[in-house]
Amino acid sequence: MTNCVFCDIAHGDAPSTTVLDTEDVLAFLDIRPISRGHVLVIPKRHSTDLDTLEPALGGAVFAAGQRISRAIRRSDLRSDGANLVVNDGKAAFQTVFHTHLHVVPRWTGDKLRFARGFVTRRLRAPEETAAAIRDGLVRLAAEDADHAG
Ligand code: AMP
Numbered sequence: 306m307t308n309c310v311f312c313d314i315a316h317g318d319a320p321s322t323t324v325l326d327t328e329d330v331l332a333f334l335d336i337r338p339i340s341r342g343h344v345l346v347i348p349k350r351h352s353t354d355l356d357t358l359e360p361a362l363g364g365a366v367f368a369a370g371q372r373i374s375r376a377i378r379r380s381d382l383r384s385d386g387a388n389l390v391v392n393d394g395k396a397a398f399q400t401v402f403h404t405h406l407h408v409v410p411r412w413t414g415d416k417l418r419f420a421r422g423f424v425t426r427r428l429r430a431p432e433e434t435a436a437a438i439r440d441g442l443v444r445l446a447a448e449d450a451d452h453a454g
């Protein structure tokens with residue numbers, strides 16, 4: 306265990322509901338989601354914020370966020386879009402000081418539900434939600450393979 310909860314998750318020493326795991330990056334469900342399928346993407350190597358994040362690793366984090374966002378659109382969650390956000394520093398309401406990218410799925414006309422989600426932030430059916438996102442990633446990979454072939 307370390308004094309950083311996201312390092313503990315990256316090392317497998319703390320639980321998370323994982324949707325994507327690569328050499329450099331891990332993505333898992335936020336425990337207090339604003340909307341269904343709210344994912345956090347982290348670099349496995351610790352950095353506190355954008356000031357200490359290696360740009361190449363930042364590129365890998367964004368690429369994973371982009372992929373996950375596209376996967377959620379294709380998943381049974383059927384999102385119509387997403388907000389990708391980095392809260393950089395205490396002034397920007399960063400609360401966990403291990404750099405992370407939020408992927409917050411959005412649906413057309415979800416304004417009220419989204420506003421409610423900001424208040425309730427309740428995690429529902431995490432296993433089903435993560436499975437749907439992983440399935441969306443498989444669909445996206447199949448689509449990529451189709452285009453390549
Ligand atoms: P912020 O630092 O404001 O960008 O947000 C940190 C996010 O991490 C919040 O949305 C929390 O709900 C989320 N969070 C904190 N601890 C955990 C954890 N152990 N597993 C998953 N998400 C977490």
Ligand code: ZN
Binds near residue numbers: 313350352
């Ligand atoms: Zn860390």
